[in-house]
Amino acid sequence: MIPGLLGFGLNVSALLDAFPAPLVLAVGLGLLLLGGHWLVQGAVTIARALGVSTLMIGLTVVAFGTSSPELAFNVIAALGGNSDLSFGNVIGSNIANIALVLGLAALVSPLPVHSRVITREIPLLIALAGALLAAAWLRFPGASAPEHAWFFGRLEGGVMLAVFAVFVWNWFQAGRREARDALAPISVEEAEETQVKSKPLAVLLFLLGLALLVTGGKCAENGAVRLAAWAGVSDALIGLTVVALATSLPEIVTSVVASRKGHGDLAVGNVVGSNMFNVLLILGITASVAPVHIPQGRGGWDLLFHTGLTVVLFPLAYTGGNTMKRVEGAMLVLAYLGYMAWSVWWELGG
Numbered sequence: 001m002i003p004g005l006l007g008f009g010l011n012v013s014a015l016l017d018a019f020p021a022p023l024v025l026a027v028g029l030g031l032l033l034l035g036g037h038w039l040v041q042g043a044v045t046i047a048r049a050l051g052v053s054t055l056m057i058g059l060t061v062v063a064f065g066t067s068s069p070e071l072a073f074n075v076i077a078a079l080g081g082n083s084d085l086s087f088g089n090v091i092g093s094n095i096a097n098i099a100l101v102l103g104l105a106a107l108v109s110p111l112p113v114h115s116r117v118i119t120r121e122i123p124l125l126i127a128l129a130g131a132l133l134a135a136a137w138l139r140f141p142g143a144s145a146p147e148h149a150w151f152f153g154r155l156e157g158g159v160m161l162a163v164f165a166v167f168v169w170n171w172f173q174a175g176r177r178e179a180r181d182a183l184a185p186i187s188v189e190e191a192e193e194t195q196v197k198s199k200p201l202a203v204l205l206f207l208l209g210l211a212l213l214v215t216g217g218k219c220a221e222n223g224a225v226r227l228a229a230w231a232g233v234s235d236a237l238i239g240l241t242v243v244a245l246a247t248s249l250p251e252i253v254t255s256v257v258a259s260r261k262g263h264g265d266l267a268v269g270n271v272v273g274s275n276m277f278n279v280l281l282i283l284g285i286t287a288s289v290a291p292v293h294i295p296q297g298r299g300g301w302d303l304l305f306h307t308g309l310t311v312v313l314f315p316l317a318y319t320g321g322n323t324m325k326r327v328e329g330a331m332l333v334l335a336y337l338g339y340m341a342w343s344v345w346w347e348l349g350g
Helices: 002-017 021-050 054-079 083-108 115-139 154-177 188-194 199-230 235-247 249-260 264-289 299-322 326-347
Strands: none
Touching (some): 054 199, 235 326, 249 264
16 A cells, blocks of 8 residues: 555656646645635535534544645655655644644634633643654754664654544544534524535535645645755755645645634634644654654754744633634744744754
8 A cells, every 4th residue: 555655646746747846836726725615615514414513523524634745745755765854744734733824814813712622632732742852852862873863763653643543532522522512603694605505515525625635735745845956955944844834735725714714613623633633643654654764953943843832822822712813823923934934044054
């Protein structure tokens, strides 16, 4: 299965390489926009039909769908020996999800944060970020160690996948128990505008949206990476910035569309769920396939910033009547831009 996935990824990349990188990037962005719109429409309707809250749909099905580009990219990169790209993609995507995705969604419309997210999901996300940092610290071989001596191996990957299985079970059980919980009040007009009348059509829209997100993410990633490589940027920086941003575009589109339509619970649930998926499922599978090397020097700083940003998410969600306001969204976006600028400065020898 894995060799087949690698071959498929290489064939798709070879096909995309035949077209100009700017064109591939533009087509990918267009597919992401349309896919995000359809995915939100289908997800909300399916949630109502199943009696499951939209938060739980965001934490599970939508989060997995929008994390698919990261999963495909990381497995292919790991099998190809580009572990710097794999590490940068996961950590960079999580940073982008919190700072850029939530920041942009809050700028579009203030995001109400459900009490369950504050009391359970965000603390769990903080614990995961702290555990990831601790695991990396325990593996740290010392500053004088050779390159690629610092990594997440199959042991860490197996633990991540086991924890992920427990999380998924608890999410679905909680979703059933909270079927009647109003996460973000939706007016009749908004519900009618967002949902589709036919359940089979909702499923079709969801699947088509998911397919467009994955295809668009692959196209956008291919075009962005080729442009960055043409500019002579290192693999480590490509993984943390360009690839992470390209593979986070589904989360950006889905969360912004959900926020604009008044489904702040779906936007927040998508980000929190995607970050958990990235750490537990994507990094877990990648580390099980091949060791995920942590870049010497800057890798520790990336993990530290990722943990700090996750911790800051708690007071941002808790204050202001459990609502993430526009000014807080602006602060998150500025933090993301600042860290990306610092990353470029570091790579240039600053």
